[in-house]
Amino acid sequence: MALKPETRDKLKTISTATVATALFKRGFRNQFIQDVHPLSPVQPVLVGEAFTLRYMPAREDLNQLAVFRDRGHPQRKAIEDCPPGAVMVMDSRKDARAASAGSILVTRLMKRGVAGVVTDGGFRDSAEIARLGFPAYHHRPSAPTNLTLHQAIDINVPIGCGDAPVFPGDVILGDSDGVIVIPANIADEVAEEAYEMTAFEDFVTEQVTGGMGIYGLYPATNEQTMVDFAAWRKIKGR
Structure with missing residues (x-):
């Protein structure tokens, strides 16, 4: 079910705290992504449907630098496949020791019309990303490449991000407090x-x-x- 324009417009005027109350009334208690923060205090409100990327612990023989030359590499492919208006949400195992992405990849998302990006890990080049004026959330800055600890493994599958369940197509709302996930089937009523x-x-x-x-x-x-x-x-x- 595609996100209706009127629903998107309404959500842009609503806080994550208010949505949390509406979800709580429906029995949803774990939809707020824990320990993620906006890179800039003045970035726009984030609204869009989730497009996911899942990382796993890196295995050294399968995660050499040369893997990024492959056009089918999950991280690179996700950057180019994430639909305009969607939100790229990354399961980075709540581990910011290795970067989920950097300013070049996030800039590419912005230029492609993606609504924003969320990781429960960290971004490298965080100051550059903050200056983009693009909605971006992470746990903390992270300089090392994801080759250090993480290996991108799957695209647009159900993930956990900051302990919140995120299914492809769920509606993501991010404000100055953080990010909340609205199940797609109740997004309009919420x-x-x-x-x-x-x-x-x-x-x-x-x-x-x-x-x-x-x-x-x-x-x-x-x-x-x-x-x-x-x-x-x-x-x-x-």
Whole structure:
């Protein structure tokens, strides 16, 4: 099921925290990718469908430098095959000692129209990647090549990334807090619910900023809260 443009647009206005609440209500507790961080504090919000790359522990006789000359090498092929608008998500075994990729490969993803990139390992050339203005998330900077410890082995299969399950086509949302994975079959309903939750939370924030207490407001146990919220939405056009 392809990501609908309206769902993509809604998700770009929603936080990972709000989506986490919507997922929690549906019984999903492990969808937030642990220990990944944006390379730049001002990079755009990341939204797109997951296209995955899986690494495994490198075996020295199969992971010599010459392997990168092969056009079918999984890392190189994934860079060229990841669809425009998708998010490349890498299972790097939660190990940042070896680089998942560097600035040249990430620049290629950007130029091909990919939405962003996520690894639970690390990127080399992290400062260069941060300057691209391209949504990128990793655990920490990593200079050595992935030949040191990791071997790219499979493309677009189910993976674990930062302890979160990621299936090809799942919807990825990344903001300044981190990255969350929305199962593809519920992406539309989660986006709609989170969009509505965001409107209410914006209303609540205005009320609290104006000095109001949270009892009866958040959560909305006072009937007047919803009356005031409806009036607020009409004024705000939301």
